Amino acid sequence: MGQLEIGFLGGTREVGRIAVTVKTEKTRLLLDYGAMLSHEPGFPMHIPPKDVDAIILSHSHLDHSGAIPIFYIQGKKTLYTNRVTTELNQLLISDFIHLSSYYLPFEYLELKSMMNCSKHLEFNTEQKVGDMAFQFKDAGHIPGSVQPLIEAEGKRVLFTGDFNITETRLLGGAKMDYGDLDAVIIESTYATEEHTERKKLEKDFVDACTEVAEKGGTVLVPAFGVGRSQELVCVLAAHHFEYPIVLDGMAREVSRVMMSYPQFLKDPRMFMDAVHSANWVEGWRDRRKAAKSPGVIISPAGMLKGGPAMFYISKIGKKSNSAVFLVSYQIPGTPGKELLEKGICVIDGKMRKVKARVQHFDFSSHCGASELKEAVKRLGGNPKIFVVHGAEGNCEYFAKWAKDELGREATAPRAGDTFKI
Secondary structure, three states: OOOOEEEEEEOOOOOOOOEEEEEOOOOEEEEEEOOEOOOOOEOOOOOOHHHOOEEEOOOOOHHHHOOHHHHHOOOOOOEEEOHHHHHHHHHHHHHHHHHHHHHOOOOHHHHHHHHHOEEEOOEOOOEEEOOEEEEEEEOOOOOOOEEEEEEEOOEEEEEOOOOOOOOOOOOOOOOOOOOEEEEEEEEOOOOOOOOOOHHHHHHHHHHHHHHHHHOOOEEEEEOOOOOHHHHHHHHHHHOOOOOOEEEOOHHHHHHHHHHHOHHHOOOHHHHHHHHHHOEEOOOHHHHHHHHHOOEEEEEOOOOOOOOOHHHHHHHHOOOOOOEEEEOOOOOOOOHHHHHHHHOEEEEOOEEEEOOOEEEEOOOOOOOOHHHHHHHHHHOEEEEEEEEEOOOOOHHHHHHHHHHHHHOOOEEOOOOOOEEEO
């Protein structure tokens, strides 16, 4: 029996640009290769493409996928993922190139090559690469999100990617019953924060939206285009919200993609009905009208860094009878975080106090602190635990918890670290 080596190239003690390698003597797999979405994009540590035998992508979000086109500048590597992730990736990375091309070492051509090299794998189907085998388990994070489970040298390694064990309107949760494991690479985005119980959260959100609309106000919900926007359309529909629901920006394209792949959704019928009942913005006329009408507008960007949400906030932010309900994770330094903490936003080119009611609803697609702990307790065997994808001390905190409370061997690696299993 040889050893397995796990290497960390990014996403350690931070949220963003995640990249992990798992290798035997003969074969090396790269798990995710994401981008850090700050003012200028940041990338994981470099790895020569010739040293990688295949790439596995856990899901389409850019902090996991955004730097993968680098591998297609000259070469062709097989990228293992599934159909819905491939299509969502195309939307997200095209948008990324469109917005940040000045800073990126790749263009649309590399993205196209990446699409052509994608190989689709169903859940629970074994795939071999060299002397390694792997399969995808459902991660419950966004449609198409997977947890790669890798087997080689008699060892079993789970990479959770981003995951959620709580059922939502859109998805069933990750089950975390994968038999005995030797190592687990786990995210810790919310290791120190609890999420509001889902039923209560939904009710509070719908009640708040109704209250604003009844008084003639408009609710702007800046939301991530992939997953969050669709989740909220489903929540409003399930609670029979009586005012118009408007869908704008990338959320429209993404909803189209998801409608083509109902097998990745918990309740495709409910999803179709909800999405069909929303009004899809076709152009500026629709936008201006929506900004004046009572109802809810769901539009990216989730942190107010771009997208049609910028137009809406300039109109809705000025009205005291309207509201801005933030529902996505707000990275420090983003306009969304500024709005939440200081109640200010750029309107008509000037930093102004927002008159609309501002509130945060914690619709997360990640595990909260209790769920993360629960997930680790469910793991079979006595795996070594590597904690990644957490900012502000979360990785270190969660590794310490696993060590102190469960007696597990747990570490919060740094970029460049490698470990033998």
